[in-house]
Amino acid sequence: MSLILIVDDSRTVRMSIEYLLKSKGYEVCCAEHGVDGLDKLKNLQGQGKKPGLILTDINMPKMGGLEFITEVKKNALFRFIPILVLTTESQDSMKMEGKKAGAAGWIVKPYQPEQLVAVVKKFV
C-alpha cells in the first residue's frame, strides 16, 4: 500500500533495498539519480500515485542527493514527502547537510536489513 522511491546510482544498492522492502510488503520504485528521481515523481503523479517516503543517495551523477532534496522540497506537490539520505560510514557532516537540505533523517550504509526496516517504519 505504501510506495517508496529509491534514488541511488548503484544497481546493487537499488536492488537490495527494493528486494528488502518488497519482502515487507512495500511497493517500490527506483531511480538512478536526481534527475531520474524527479522524472519518476512526476510520472507517478500522472498515475495518481505519490510515494510515502523517498530514500536517496548523496553522491550521484547528473544530480546529487542534496540538490534532489532541494528540488523536491521546492515542489508544493511533493514537499511533505519525508526523505531519508543514504550515507556511508557515519559521516556526521553529510547527515547534517542532508537535514539542512530538508531530509527527515538518514540511513547509514552498510546497514543491517532490520535497521533499515525499523527506520522506514518511522515514516510509512
Next chain:
Amino acid sequence: MEDLVQVFLEESQEILEQLEEDLLKLEHDQADKELMAGIFRAAHTIKGSAGLTGLDDISHLAHRLEDVLDQVRSDHKVMSRECFETVFQTVDMLNKMVAGAAGGEQVNPNEVAAMTERLTFFLSEDTTPLKTVPDQVQQTKTGDRIYRAKLKFRDDFFESGTDPLKLILELAEKGEVLEANTRISTLPAFSELDPYKLYLSWTLVVRSSLPISELEEIFIFVFDDNEILVEDITNTYDITNLSDKKTGEIMVDDGIIEHSDLEENLKKQKKIGELLIEDHKVTRRQVEHVVEKQQAGRKCEQVNTIRVDTKRLENVLNFIAELVISHSRVKELACKQNDVEEEVTTAFQEVDKIIRRLQEEVMKTSMVPIGGTFTRFQRMVRDLAAEQGKEVELSISGQETELDKRVIEQITDPLKHMIRNSLDHGIEMPDVREANGKPRGGKIHLNAFHQEGSIAIEITDDGKGLDVDAIYRKALNKGLVEENIKLSKEEILKLIMQPGFSTAQQITDISGRGVGLDVVATNIQQLRGTLDLETTPGEGTRFAVKLPLTLAIIDGMMVTVGEERFIIPLTSIVEFIKARPEDIKSVEGTGRVINMRNEYLPLAALHRLLGLPAEKTDPTEGIMVIIRDNRKKIALLVDDILGQEQVVTKSMKENYEQVEGVAGATIMGDGRVAIILDVPTLIKMAGR
C-alpha cells in the same frame, strides 16, 4: 539473495572497466575535476555495494582507495607517479577479487592486506582507521524503569515529512504508556489555524524494561532541532506525593500547560479579599489594611535583586582599579613633602580602607557559584561513559563556592579536559574493574573549596592511576628528559603537562577533540593558578587546581633589585629573613641552601634568575624572601623591600613575548612600571 551478488558482480565489473579508462585519462589531465569526481564515485559505489553484498574484503580495499582519492580530490593535490601506480594495481586487484567472488581464482588475503597497507602510505596520518560494522550495543539490564518523554517539535515540523504520531506510537511500542498528555493551550483560534503547522506538544510517561538509550533512539532524527527530552523518573515518579502539590504545578509537570500559562492564569484569579468584599463580609479598607501589614512583613525577608550587564560591572571594576592607582599616586605626592601632618596620613589610611572595602564589595557582585559549571559536566560524563561502555558516576561537592565570573569562564574548558582525561585514561572498563576487585562503576568527584585566600578545585577519580614508569619511559622517548638526570615521582608526573607529551593513544571522540594536559596547565597558569596531580597506582588520580579569587588586583610586596622594582604576590610569601653567614651552606649538586630554623631551603637570587645587575649579591647583605607555590619553598634573594602594595595587573602579552618568571606589570603611583613576578615559574627556574 543469490541474484543480488550477481548484480553486484556485473555492476562492479562495468564500474572497474570505466574506472580504469578514467584513470588513464586523468593521468594526462589531472586538472579535470569532473573526471576525478567520477573516479571517486566509482570507488565509493564499489565500497558501498560490496558492503551490502557481504563482500567485506572488496569493500575494505575500495574504502582505502576511496580515502586516497578523497584526499587527492579535497586537497587539490597532484597524484605522484607512484600513487598512480598503486591505484592502478588496486584496481587490478579489485578486478581479480570480483572475478574470485564470481567463482574464479581466489585472491590471497595477505596480498589484499599488503595492498591496503600500500594505499595507507599515501594518506596523511590523521585518517580514521577502517571501521567495521559496529557490534550490537550491549544491552544493560535495568529492570522496569519509568521514563518521561517531553516532546515539543518545531511548528514547521511537518515540512520534514515526519509524522509525530508515528514517533509517539513507536514510543508506545517500547513499553506500557502510563500517562499521555497533550498540550493544547498553544492551539490558536480556528480562523487563525495554519493546517501546515504543528501547534501541539506532548508528554508521555512510559514504563519499560529497555535502557533510556533505546527510547532516545526513536527520536534520533529529530533530537537536534526540536525540544525532545527523555528522562528516567523512576525514583521520583510516585503518585502518592502528588498530594502536596497544587493542581497547576502538576499540570506543568505533566506538560499539559507551560509554566507561563500557569502564571498568567494565576494573575487572573481573584484574590480572597476581593471575593470577601463582593460578598459584603468585609470592607475594602479592612482588606487594604491587612495587605499593608502583610507586605511590611514580607519586605523584611525579601532579598531584592536586579540584573546588571556584566560589561557594566567590568567597567566599575576597571574604574576602581584606576582609582587604586590614582590614590597611590596622590598618597605618594602628598607624603613626599616633609613634615606631613599626622591627620593627612590618617585620612589616607581611611581612604585606603574604604577603597579596599569598595573593591571587595564590587568583586563580590561578579562572583558566581561554581555549581552551575559543575552540573554541566554531569551530562558530558554520562554521554562519554556511555560512548566508551564505561560506568561512571560524577559526584559534586562545594558547588556553592564562589569565584570571579571571568575565572569560571576560563576554567571551564580546562576542567572539562581534566574530567575527560580521568574518564578516558583513569576509569577502567567495568570488567577490568571487577577483575581488580573494584566496583564496576567508577567514580569521579569534583570538589571546590576556599583555601588560603584562593579557590581550590579538585578532580578525583578511583581509576587505575598513572603509571609513573611508563610516563618516564615515554618522556625519554620523546626527548623531554635526559637519561642521566634522576627525577622524583612528582617531577615525573609533571612531565605529562609538558608540551609534546600526549598520553592519548588515539582520539576517542564524538563531541570534540581531547587536548593535551600541557594546554590545560598553560591555561591554569594564565589564570595565575597552579595545577598539581597525585596518583596512586590502582587507586586513582587527583588533579588539584588552585586559583586566585579574582584576576584584576593583586596584593603584593614591592621589592627591588638594582634599579628595578618587582611585585611578589602576597599569597606566595611565607616570610622575610635576614640571613647570617653561618645559615648558608653549599650543597653539592643542588647549589646553595639556607638553614631556616633547621629547614633547609634552596637559595636563589632574583638578579641571577632574571639576568639583571644587583646592588647586593651577597645573600647576607640583601633580604631573603621565602616564597612558595603549593608544594615547594625557596629563599629568594632581593636587594630591599619597599612595602606592601595593592596593584592592578596589566598583561604584557600584547607588547612582549612571554618572559619566563614574569606574570605581568603594573603602573605605580609615581607612573613607573613594576614587574609582577610569577612565583611558580621562578621556583621552577631556581630548581634548574
